[in-house]
Amino acid sequence: MNEAIQEVTDGTATRLISAGIQLFAERGYDGTTVRAVTRRAGANLGAITYHFGTKDEFYEAVVTEVVDPSREFLASAVGTEGSPLDRIERFVRGVFEYLRLRPEFPRLVMQHFAGARPLPDAFRRVIQANARTLLGLIEQGQRDGSIRSGDPRLMTPSIISQPMYITLARQIIQEGLGIDYGDPDAWAGLVDAVVDFVRAGLASQQEGTS
Amino acid sequence: MNEAIQEVTDGTATRLISAGIQLFAERGYDGTTVRAVTRRAGANLGAITYHFGTKDEFYEAVVTEVVDPSREFLASAVGTEGSPLDRIERFVRGVFEYLRLRPEFPRLVMQHFAGARPLPDAFRRVIQANARTLLGLIEQGQRDGSIRSGDPRLMTPSIISQPMYITLARQIIQEGLGIDYGDPDAWAGLVDAVVDFVRAGLASQQEGTS
DNA sequence: AATAATTTCATACAAACGTAGGAAGTCATA
DNA sequence: TATGACTTCCTACGTTTGTATGAAATTATT
Numbered sequence: 362m363n364e365a366i367q368e369v370t371d372g373t374a375t376r377l378i379s380a381g382i383q384l385f386a387e388r389g390y391d392g393t394t395v396r397a398v399t400r401r402a403g404a405n406l407g408a409i410t411y412h413f414g415t416k417d418e419f420y421e422a423v424v425t426e427v428v429d430p431s432r433e434f435l436a437s438a439v440g441t442e443g444s445p446l447d448r449i450e451r452f453v454r455g456v457f458e459y460l461r462l463r464p465e466f467p468r469l470v471m472q473h474f475a476g477a478r479p480l481p482d483a484f485r486r487v488i489q490a491n492a493r494t495l496l497g498l499i500e501q502g503q504r505d506g507s508i509r510s511g512d513p514r515l516m517t518p519s520i521i522s523q524p525m526y527i528t529l530a531r532q533i534i535q536e537g538l539g540i541d542y543g544d545p546d547a548w549a550g551l552v553d554a555v556v557d558f559v560r561a562g563l564a565s566q567q568e569g570t571s
Numbered sequence: 572m573n574e575a576i577q578e579v580t581d582g583t584a585t586r587l588i589s590a591g592i593q594l595f596a597e598r599g600y601d602g603t604t605v606r607a608v609t610r611r612a613g614a615n616l617g618a619i620t621y622h623f624g625t626k627d628e629f630y631e632a633v634v635t636e637v638v639d640p641s642r643e644f645l646a647s648a649v650g651t652e653g654s655p656l657d658r659i660e661r662f663v664r665g666v667f668e669y670l671r672l673r674p675e676f677p678r679l680v681m682q683h684f685a686g687a688r689p690l691p692d693a694f695r696r697v698i699q700a701n702a703r704t705l706l707g708l709i710e711q712g713q714r715d716g717s718i719r720s721g722d723p724r725l726m727t728p729s730i731i732s733q734p735m736y737i738t739l740a741r742q743i744i745q746e747g748l749g750i751d752y753g754d755p756d757a758w759a760g761l762v763d764a765v766v767d768f769v770r771a772g773l774a775s776q777q778e779g780t781s
Numbered sequence: 782a783a784t785a786a787t788t789t790c791a792t793a794c795a796a797a798c799g800t801a802g803g804a805a806g807t808c809a810t811a
Numbered sequence: 812t813a814t815g816a817c818t819t820c821c822t823a824c825g826t827t828t829g830t831a832t833g834a835a836a837t838t839a840t841t
Contacts, residue, residue: 387687391601405790410830471685474739475678477597489747514748515764522736527728529684537699538724554725562772615820620800
C-alpha cells in the first residue's frame with residue numbers, strides 16, 4: 362500500500378497517531394507508554410515498532426501531525442488586508458481559535474519549554490515563523506504611526522504569551538476567576554479582553570483601543 | 572533529631588530536596604527517578620523512602636519548598652505604597668525577579684498545566700492569591716480613573732501570562748529574536764518592555780504609559 | 782488459484798522502575 | 812563505656828518499561 366495514501370486512511374498508523382496525540386498531551390513523553398497508546402488505538406503491542414520504529418520516531422510523527430496544519434491556518438487568519446493592528450487582532454484571534462481546536466498543541470509545546478527535552482524542529486519552525494509575522498506587522502504599524510515606539514522584538518513575546526498561557530491555565534483560571542471556558546459567551550469575552558489588552562498595549566497614544 | 576530543625580540543616584533530606592527541585596523541573600515527574608535523585612544528592616538509594624516515604628510524598632515536599640517563599644517575596648515586592656499602576660508594575664517586576672531566582676517554579680507549574688496531573692494545592696493557593704492581589708489593584712485603579720474600563724477578572728491573565736511565558740520560552744526567544752537573557756542589560760530591557768506593555772494595556776486614555 | 786508482500790499477533794527478554802527489609806554504621810544520652 | 816535511637820547501606824522483590832522475533836493472518840499481485 363502506498364504510504365502517502367495510508368496517511369489519510371484510518372488504518373492502524375493513523376489510529377496510533379490519534380491516540381498518541383491525546384496521550385502525549387495528557388501525560389507527557391515519559392508518562393506515555395507504548396502499551397497505553399496501542400491499547401487506546403485498538404492495535405497490537407508491536408504496532409508502533411512496526412509502523413514507526415521506536416517510541417521516539419513515533420513521537421516525532423505525532424508532533425508533526427499536530428504542528429503541520431497550524432501554519433496555513435494562521436496565515437489565512439491573518440490575511441493580507443487591513444491595518445497592522447487589525448491584522449494583529451486577527452492573529453491573536455486565530456491563535457486562540459487554533460488552540461481551542463487543538464488543545465494538544467500548547468500542551469506539547471509547554472512540555473518542552475518546561476522540561477529539558479529539546480523542542481522538535483517542527484515546533485521551532487512554526488513558533489519562529491509566527492514571531493516573524495508578528496514582528497513584521499508591528500514594524501509596519503510603527504512606520505505608519507499606529508503603533509507606539511519601542512523595540513518590536515520585545516513586544517512579540519508579550520502578545521504570544523497571552524493566548525498560550527490562558528489556554529493552558531484554563532482550569533485554574535476557571536476556578537480562581539469563575540470563568541467558564543465551556544460557555545461560548547464567556548470564552549468570547551475572554552478572547553475579546555485579550556484583544557483589547559493587546560491593542561491598548563500596542564497602540565500609539567492618539568489611537569483608540571477599539 | 573527534631574524534624575523542624577532537620578529542614579534547615581544541609582543533611583541528607585535537604586540535599587534530596589535540592590536535587591529533586593532540579594531534576595523534577597528538568598525532566599518532569601515521570602522522567603525523574605528516585606535513583607537519579609539519590610545519586611545527585613550523594614545519598615543512598617533508600618534515602619527517599621526513609622525520609623519521605625514514597626516518591627509522591629517526596630514530590631509534594633519539593634513543591635512546597637519551591638512555592639512557599641514566593642508569597643512573602645511578592646507581597647513585599649508589591650508593597651502598600653503608590654498608585655495602582657505603580658504597584659502593578661512592581662508586581663510584574665517581582666514576578667520576573669522571583670522566576671529568575673527560581674526558574675524551577677514556572678517549569679513545575681507548567682508541567683501541571685500542560686499535563687493532566689493535578690496541580691498541587693500549594694501551587695493553587697499561591698497562584699490564586701496573586702491573581703486576587705492583581706484583581707484588587709486593577710479595581711482600585713478603575714475606581715480612581717487611572718485604569719481603563721473592562722472586566723478586571725479578564726485582565727489579570729493577560730498580565731500574569733507574560734512573565735510566566737517569557738521566562739519559560741527563554742530558549743526559543745533567544746534563538747528567534749536574538750535576545751540574550753544572560754546579558755543583564757538585555758534582560759532589563761525585556762522586563763521594561765513587558766512593564767511598558769502592561770501599563771499601556773491597562774492605562775486609561777488620558778494617562779501616559781510611563 | 783497460487784504466490785508474494787504486507788500487516789497483525791503472541792510471546793519473550795533484558796533493563797529500569799518504586800519500594801521493602803534487615804544488617805551495618807553513627808550518634809547522643811546516660 | 813554501654814544503651815538506645817536514628818540514619819545509612821546493601822540487597823532483593825515484583826512490575827513495568829521499550830523493543831525484538833517469528834509465526835499466523837490478511838491483503839495484493841500475478
